[in-house]
Amino acid sequence: MKRAKRRISSLLSHVFLIATSLVMIAPFLWMISTALKGESEIYMYPPRWLPNELHWENFIRAWRTMPFGRFYINSIVVTTIITVNQVFTAALAGYAFARLEFPGRDTIFYMYLATMMVPGQVTMLPLFLLMDRLGWIDTYQGLTVPFLTSVFATFFLRQFFASIPRELEDVARIDGCGRLRFLWQIMLPLSRPALGAITLFTFLGHWDDYLWPLVITNSTHMRTLPIGLRFFVEESGTQYHYMMAAALITLAPVLALFFAAQRQFIKGIALTGLKG
Amino acid sequence: MTLITKRQLFRWRAISELVRYLRHPLRRRELLAGLMFIAPSFLTLLFFVILPVVSAFLLSFSEWEVLSKDRTFIGLGNYIDLLTKPELWKVIHNTLYFSMLKIPLDMALSLAIALLLNRKLRGLALYRTAYFMPVISSVVAVSAIWRWIYNPYFGLANALLKLIGLPPQTWLSDPKLAMPAVVLVALWKGLGYDVVIYLAGLQNIPVVYNEAAQIDGANGWQRFWYVTWPLLSPVTYFVLIMSVINAFQVFAQIHVMTPEGGPLGSTEVMGFYIYRLAFREYHFGRAAAAAFILFAIVVTLTALQRRFIEPRVHYE
Numbered sequence: 001m002k003r004a005k006r007r008i009s010s011l012l013s014h015v016f017l018i019a020t021s022l023v024m025i026a027p028f029l030w031m032i033s034t035a036l037k038g039e040s041e042i043y044m045y046p047p048r049w050l051p052n053e054l055h056w057e058n059f060i061r062a063w064r065t066m067p068f069g070r071f072y073i074n075s076i077v078v079t080t081i082i083t084v085n086q087v088f089t090a091a092l093a094g095y096a097f098a099r100l101e102f103p104g105r106d107t108i109f110y111m112y113l114a115t116m117m118v119p120g121q122v123t124m125l126p127l128f129l130l131m132d133r134l135g136w137i138d139t140y141q142g143l144t145v146p147f148l149t150s151v152f153a154t155f156f157l158r159q160f161f162a163s164i165p166r167e168l169e170d171v172a173r174i175d176g177c178g179r180l181r182f183l184w185q186i187m188l189p190l191s192r193p194a195l196g197a198i199t200l201f202t203f204l205g206h207w208d209d210y211l212w213p214l215v216i217t218n219s220t221h222m223r224t225l226p227i228g229l230r231f232f233v234e235e236s237g238t239q240y241h242y243m244m245a246a247a248l249i250t251l252a253p254v255l256a257l258f259f260a261a262q263r264q265f266i267k268g269i270a271l272t273g274l275k276g
Numbered sequence: 277m278t279l280i281t282k283r284q285l286f287r288w289r290a291i292s293e294l295v296r297y298l299r300h301p302l303r304r305r306e307l308l309a310g311l312m313f314i315a316p317s318f319l320t321l322l323f324f325v326i327l328p329v330v331s332a333f334l335l336s337f338s339e340w341e342v343l344s345k346d347r348t349f350i351g352l353g354n355y356i357d358l359l360t361k362p363e364l365w366k367v368i369h370n371t372l373y374f375s376m377l378k379i380p381l382d383m384a385l386s387l388a389i390a391l392l393l394n395r396k397l398r399g400l401a402l403y404r405t406a407y408f409m410p411v412i413s414s415v416v417a418v419s420a421i422w423r424w425i426y427n428p429y430f431g432l433a434n435a436l437l438k439l440i441g442l443p444p445q446t447w448l449s450d451p452k453l454a455m456p457a458v459v460l461v462a463l464w465k466g467l468g469y470d471v472v473i474y475l476a477g478l479q480n481i482p483v484v485y486n487e488a489a490q491i492d493g494a495n496g497w498q499r500f501w502y503v504t505w506p507l508l509s510p511v512t513y514f515v516l517i518m519s520v521i522n523a524f525q526v527f528a529q530i531h532v533m534t535p536e537g538g539p540l541g542s543t544e545v546m547g548f549y550i551y552r553l554a555f556r557e558y559h560f561g562r563a564a565a566a567a568f569i570l571f572a573i574v575v576t577l578t579a580l581q582r583r584f585i586e587p588r589v590h591y592e
Contacts, residue, residue, distance in 0.1 A: 013392045014399075020389065021406035024464065028409060030432055031421045046435045089317035096313035102306050103294055108314065115325050117574055119525045121550040122567040125560055126331035127324065149320040179309055208414050210528035211547070215555060226416040230532055233420045240424045247417040258412050262405055265412065269469065270476035273514065 031251075035059070035244040042241050058245040062232070065242070068249055070221050071228035075207060078143045078224055083202045085148040087195065093149075094157030095183050099169065109158075112151045120211055128215055142216045143224070147206065153198050156272060160194035161187060197268035207254070225250050336564035347561075354565035364549070364566065368573075370455065371545040375523035377459045378466075383515060386467050390474035391500070404475075407468035415465065419532035422461045423448070454538040458530060465529070466522075470515050477511030478504070509589040517581060524574050527551065546570045 029049070034042055035058055037051040062068070097109050127146050128137075136142035164187060172182050188195065213224045223231065229250050236243045258265055298304050336354055340347040358364045389407065393400055410418060425432045426447035434444040447457045481504065489499045527547035530537075537544035537552070544552075550570065554563035 010395070010397060013395065013397060017389065017392055017397070017399075017403050020385075021403050024406045024410060024468070026432075027418065027421045027425060027464075028413075030425065034424065043430050045430055046438065047430060047432060089320065092313045093317035096310045100306055100310040100313065102303075102310035103297060105310060108318070111326075112321065115321060115329075117521065117571075117578055118325060118329055119547075119567065119570050119574060121525065121527075121547055122332050122564075122571050123325055123328040124550075125335060125554055125564050125567065126328040128554075129331075129560070130328070146324040148324075149317040151321070154317060179313075204412060208416075208528075210415065210531070211551070214531075215551075226414055226528070229414070229416045229420070233416070233423070233532060234535065238427075240427070240430075243420055244424065247420045251413055251417045254412055254414070255409065258409070259405075262401070262408075266404060266408060266472055269411075270472050273469075273473035273476060273511075 028255075031244045031247055034241055035248045037241050039239070039241060055241065058241050059249065062242050062245040062249060065236075066228055066232050066246070067221060068225075068228065068246070071223055071225045071250075074140075074143075074222065075225040077140060078213075079203055079206045081140070081144045082147045082206045083199060085144075086150040086153050086202050087199055089149040090153035090157050090198070091183070091188065091195075093154045095161055095179075095187065097154070097158045098161035099166075100179075112154060116151050116155075124212065124215060127212075131216060137216055138218045138222045143213060143222075146212065147209075150202060153202060156198050157191070157194060160191050164190055193267075193271065196264070197271040200265065200268045201272045332564045332567060335561055336568050338561045340559075340561045350561070354562045355569070358562065358565055358569065364569070366541060367544050367546055367549040368569075370541075370543065371524060371526075373455055374459060374462070374526060374545055375520065377456065378462050378523055379516070379519045381459075382463055382466055382470060382519065383512070385463070386470035386515075387474050387512075389467075389471050390478055391504075393471070393475055394478040404468075404472070407471050409468070410465045411468040411472075413465075415528045416532050418465055419461065419529050422457075422464075423533055426457055448534055448543075449539050451539045451542040454534060454542045458533055458538075458543050461533065462523075462526065462529060466519075470519075473515060474508070474511060477508050481507045506590045510591060513581075513585060513589045516585065517578065520577050520581070521574060524570065524577070546573075 033049055033051060036054045036056070037058075038053070038055050041048070041051060093112075097105065097112075123146070131137050131142045131146075134141075136145070168186065169182060172186060173179075177185075208226055209224070210226050210230075213227045214230070217223050217227060220228075220231075229246055232246045233243055236246070298307065337349060337351055338347045339350045339353060389403075393403060428434065428444065428446040428449060431447070433447060437444055445453055448454050485503050485507065486499055489503050494502065525547050526545055530543050530545055530548055531551070534543045537548055546566070547570075550563050550566045553559045553566055
């Protein structure tokens with residue numbers, strides 16, 4: 001009796017999970033299917049899931065309509081600069097907040113945390129004017145410089161550093177190890193999971209930045225991937241097969257990376273949520 | 277003989293205490309080291325967050341159309357203008373509508389899914405992958421997909437309605453349906469993140485608590501309500517705080533799905549409105565005022581959550 005009950009509840013769980021999972025995946029399948037259809041086929045009603053014949057040329061058409069290669073390069077350059085700088089500055093500051101004792105430390109730290117509530121829309125306006133004055137609109141500087149540090153990453157690394165035994169540091173210090181060297185040679189290697197998680201989190205977050213790149217870029221060749229795709233979507237009108245081909249072009253590498261390293265992705269994201 | 281006021285005395289005492297504290301050379305070195313470690317991040321923050329906030333605040337008291345170059349101080353003019361016209365209130369209403377619809381649904385669904393996944397069912401990894409795919413996907417790409425799904429003539433959504441015998445809808449062109457349609461996509465995209473956070477939180481709860489409750493005869497519902505839910509409350513609080521902050525600033529998804537702010541402005545939220553004021557109408561001053569109104573709302577809500585919800589969070 002009890003066994004039967006358990007079996008039914010497990011069956012119901014699976015039904016619910018499968019149904020919601022299908023809702024999650026279906027739009028992706030629909031994108032792939034549309035991206036491979038011919039023009040006449042996308043306007044068929046009721047819609048069909050499998051294309052009659054595969055129109056691979058949709059991808060070539062989409063790729064030729066807009067410089068997606070250039071968008072990729074821009075996104076990679078911008079996101080890498082931002083991520084490397086954020087992790088670097090956050091590791092230094094996080095170490096100071098976790099381990100050094102000096103007057104004003106906690107006040108400064110609370111100020112850091114308070115800035116997390118500032119909406120991007122507030123700083124966007126003066127930053128735009130500043131970039132204009134510096135002549136940095138439509139440049140890599142303009143795309144990256146406002147984001148070279150991250151309070152969240154600082155906070156996250158501080159929490160992690162604080163969990164590493166202090167005795168370790170005392171011993172190293174007595175042996176004549178400087179603070180910077182200790183951070184670099186002992187603290188950071190010990191924090192590898194945290195560093196990996198925050199790097200991934202930062203990279204994914206800024207890879208998908210939208211508002212600022214939209215505001216700060218004018219010319220097609222400075223657009224990042226999301227902005228490039230957005231203009232493609234606006235200009236493709238009702239040619240949904242091209243729109244979906246373009247969407248797939250921008251999604252494929254990230255999804256491939258995710259499938260290859262799912263475990264690390266999910267572990268990393270869970271870690272940022274738990275410590276934060 | 278009160279040449280020195282109380283406040284001056286206090287300040288003087290603080291300074292003298294600091295000086296005494298720093299008389300020790302090791303402490304001086306520690307202060308110097310601390311400042312140097314913080315400097316790169318602090319200076320970036322100062323120039324690109326803190327000073328811009330101050331500058332935006334000043335901007336919100338001026339009338340300035342960027343194209344005209346002259347900037348005049350008009351005091352509270354922008355705020356009065358915004359607050360006395362129905363436009364802003366509609367936008368605030370839309371923002372609240374979006375958040376109030378999305379956040380509870382998201383939290384309830386993601387917790388439910390995480391609880392089921394935590395039962396060590398078969399295929400856990402597969403399910404988790406499915407839920408997480410939208411999370412790592414670019415918001416522009418998925419918004420484009422959903423625009424196509426919501427197409428009133430050839431879209432998948434209407435085909436589905438037809439299948440279950442319901443009349444077709446115009447979705448994003450329908451003033452009543454546009455916002456729920458947008459919320460559904462936000463929910464679809466964000467759900468997996470909260471599932472993963474909740475699942476990690478659940479796995480952090482030692483099994484012994486639940487086992488002890490079970491031995492004492494607690495049924496599944498009681499175990500959830502008296503053991504899991506309280507122990508999970510820090511995670512719930514984190515999810516709530518982040519959801520509120522994110523929901524009130526939503527922009528990208530709405531800008532791609534409804535580039536004009538929806539039919540009759542039905543999907544125009546605060547983030548969208550500020551963008552429109554600044555970069556389509558070039559009213560930088562008024563946009564800054566609207567941005568500060570948004571800031572004030574976010575700060576107030578965060579403070580309310582700290583005041584009323586945090587005391588109910590069980591930290592171990």
